[in-house]
Amino acid sequence: MPGREPSEEELNRLAAALGGLAPRGGLNRDRLMYLAGQAAAEPSSARIGRWAWPTGTAALVVLSATLTALLVLRQPQVVVRMVYVPAPAAAPIEATTGADVSLPPRSNESPSMRQSRDPLDAAPRDDTPPTLRMIGGPPRLGPQPTYGQLRDAVLTWGVDALPEQTAATGGASSPTAPLGQRELLKALLEEASPHRGDAS
Amino acid sequence: MSALGPEVLGRILDEHAAALVLYARQWCDSPEDVVQEAVLALVRQRTPPAEVAPWLFRVVRNGAIAAARRSGRRHRREQAVAAARDEWFLPTEGDGLDAAAASAALAGLPLEEREAIVARLWGGLSFDQIGKLSGTSSSTAHRRYQTGLAALRERLGVTCPDENPPKKN
Numbered sequence: 001m002p003g004r005e006p007s008e009e010e011l012n013r014l015a016a017a018l019g020g021l022a023p024r025g026g027l028n029r030d031r032l033m034y035l036a037g038q039a040a041a042e043p044s045s046a047r048i049g050r051w052a053w054p055t056g057t058a059a060l061v062v063l064s065a066t067l068t069a070l071l072v073l074r075q076p077q078v079v080v081r082m083v084y085v086p087a088p089a090a091a092p093i094e095a096t097t098g099a100d101v102s103l104p105p106r107s108n109e110s111p112s113m114r115q116s117r118d119p120l121d122a123a124p125r126d127d128t129p130p131t132l133r134m135i136g137g138p139p140r141l142g143p144q145p146t147y148g149q150l151r152d153a154v155l156t157w158g159v160d161a162l163p164e165q166t167a168a169t170g171g172a173s174s175p176t177a178p179l180g181q182r183e184l185l186k187a188l189l190e191e192a193s194p195h196r197g198d199a200s
Numbered sequence: 201m202s203a204l205g206p207e208v209l210g211r212i213l214d215e216h217a218a219a220l221v222l223y224a225r226q227w228c229d230s231p232e233d234v235v236q237e238a239v240l241a242l243v244r245q246r247t248p249p250a251e252v253a254p255w256l257f258r259v260v261r262n263g264a265i266a267a268a269r270r271s272g273r274r275h276r277r278e279q280a281v282a283a284a285r286d287e288w289f290l291p292t293e294g295d296g297l298d299a300a301a302a303s304a305a306l307a308g309l310p311l312e313e314r315e316a317i318v319a320r321l322w323g324g325l326s327f328d329q330i331g332k333l334s335g336t337s338s339s340t341a342h343r344r345y346q347t348g349l350a351a352l353r354e355r356l357g358v359t360c361p362d363e364n365p366p367k368k369n
Binding site for chain 2: 005006010011014015017018019020021022023024025026027029032033035036037039040042
């Protein structure tokens, strides 16, 4: 009678009969209990540790990308800095010549100022830098400076470093002092004709 | 550390392991592996679910479907269900239903009806739980169950006694 709908009671009996069948398990219960104990004893930190490296790697990748973008997109920044570079110390003239280099004292110069611009006096005080030491003024040259001394003084300080004319011409009365062309001609004429002066 | 003790876990396995394997067998070829993973997932839960059996059936269902997709043999599995149906139940003794016949009849049902019958008869779930499990209402789950049972009745050849038997002369 396939056309007749089964009643609720018939279905319940069939369900009870089917429920009497035991499903085939196939599970190894002891092994599953062992694995369950192993999983239960696994610390939560180990589970977290599985994600530690991937998370750290991802964070570093993001950080690197951000820093690279900042480096590429950053505007160049100009920083103005004042740098004081000490000038190389000029060779002291006194050391090269060994002669008595001394400038004549100036009339409107106080002793302290004179002492400060005197390279010989300033030499022992090494606390002042060489550049500032040269700012004090031209060195004093002796009465008979050599060519090298004059050259160094002129190249360093200009023509003002030359000894004053009075110092060179002050000894005109000395026999070794050079004469001008006119004076030299006159002296030669007098020597050539000694009597001529007497006649006149 | 798991909140489930070994005694509780052992009782859960004794009550539901075979039904879970039968339930997973409806989708995949390796139901034991799926059930094992579900049990281990249950152990790893810090707070055990309020209803352990529906939770296990849901995890097993998802795992079995995922395993079937991974294997890529879902269609062939449907064809191989009939060939492997003799493994679904243990052999019966006495006057009960024949295990092989019951397996064959059950394998011939649509998957939705099979799922409802297995979850109801061997899993012990309510129709409301079955509906939540399969994503339907409880009435739909009940209808599938009734329809499947009726089909099984016909396939197994269980004849109902006629309520109005013809009178013998």
